[in-house]
Amino acid sequence: MMKTLSSGNCTFSVPAKNSYRMVVLGASRVGKSSIVSRFLNGRFEDQYTPTIEDFHRKVYNIRGDMYQLDILDTSGNHPFPAMRRLSILTGDVFILVFSLDSRESFDEVKRLQKQILEVKSCLKNKTKEAAELPMVICGNKNDHGELCRQVPATEAELLVSGDENCAYFEVSAKKNTNVDEMFYVLFSMAKLPHEMSPALHRKISVQYGDTFHPRPFCMRRVKETDAYGMVSPFARRPSVNSDLKYIKAKVLREGQARERDNAPSSERGGQDAGVGLGPCLTGGGPDARTP
Numbered sequence: 001m002m003k004t005l006s007s008g009n010c011t012f013s014v015p016a017k018n019s020y021r022m023v024v025l026g027a028s029r030v031g032k033s034s035i036v037s038r039f040l041n042g043r044f045e046d047q048y049t050p051t052i053e054d055f056h057r058k059v060y061n062i063r064g065d066m067y068q069l070d071i072l073d074t075s076g077n078h079p080f081p082a083m084r085r086l087s088i089l090t091g092d093v094f095i096l097v098f099s100l101d102s103r104e105s106f107d108e109v110k111r112l113q114k115q116i117l118e119v120k121s122c123l124k125n126k127t128k129e130a131a132e133l134p135m136v137i138c139g140n141k142n143d144h145g146e147l148c149r150q151v152p153a154t155e156a157e158l159l160v161s162g163d164e165n166c167a168y169f170e171v172s173a174k175k176n177t178n179v180d181e182m183f184y185v186l187f188s189m190a191k192l193p194h195e196m197s198p199a200l201h202r203k204i205s206v207q208y209g210d211t212f213h214p215r216p217f218c219m220r221r222v223k224e225t226d227a228y229g230m231v232s233p234f235a236r237r238p239s240v241n242s243d244l245k246y247i248k249a250k251v252l253r254e255g256q257a258r259e260r261d262n263a264p265s266s267e268r269g270g271q272d273a274g275v276g277l278g279p280c281l282t283g284g285g286p287d288a289r290t291p
Ligand SMILES: Nc1nc2c(ncn2[C@@H]2O[C@H](COP(=O)(O)OP(=O)(O)OP(=O)(O)O)[C@@H](O)[C@H]2O)c(=O)[nH]1
Pocket: 026, 027, 028, 029, 030, 031, 032, 033, 034, 035, 045, 046, 047, 048, 049, 050, 051, 052, 074, 075, 076, 077, 140, 141, 142, 143, 144, 171, 172, 173, 174, 175
């Protein structure tokens, strides 16, 4: 399946298998939006503007292949628990942010980590994938110095120990310390091209969007070795309905891939993953699912 995206006067297609969603979660004021802003445009704002929910999209042309990364910057206040569960369900990679000077925000990250594992494993037959969720736990505001620190690094590291898909980073969105490194490791854990990290591709603005076009006449401007990234200015958060379809399609795709990999050839193909999302959204476990 291909998704067609429009950017300026250029339209291009991203294969569904190359579309990913990054979900950024954490308590209020810990710096989630600041980290996202560093990722998207390299900027930092001292002024605080609370987020309700922001959706961004970045598209990449990496050596001629198209990729799409959707970024969901959530609210630290999460007034709608079902929406948060839906965000978690749609996420492929996660960044959990706390502020190094706030013990409470660290406790929230611990709750979120648990919730992500629980929500993801709620999807039928998804227990294995849940254990392989690429996730970075991010202690932000390390520019505040050791005197303000309320969370020792050793304690935060415990949250990721023994899980090769989980890493801990101390960063500063303000000083741009360790932010690129954090994205590099996150994308590596998710087996995404490392060129998706901010320092490893050329940033293209939308008026040069035709550079992205994967068709041969546009590729004259894109060398085989090149990687380009462009923030889409027209990205809109998909509707709840589209999110549900996205989750179902993804589960089916992964289920089929797993069957192809594991099953003897006589048992391969055609099995519906039987995705019942209701209990995953309401907080009931797999056992609570109606038959
Ligand atoms: N000193 C310092 N301040 C930061 C850093 N990152 C963010 N801030 C500031 O912290 C405040 C909150 O940052 P945001 O990025 O808006 O926090 P948020 O987690 O998105 O907050 P919500 O949208 O309410 O959930 C802002 O005033 C930022 O300027 C950092 O690394 N160091």
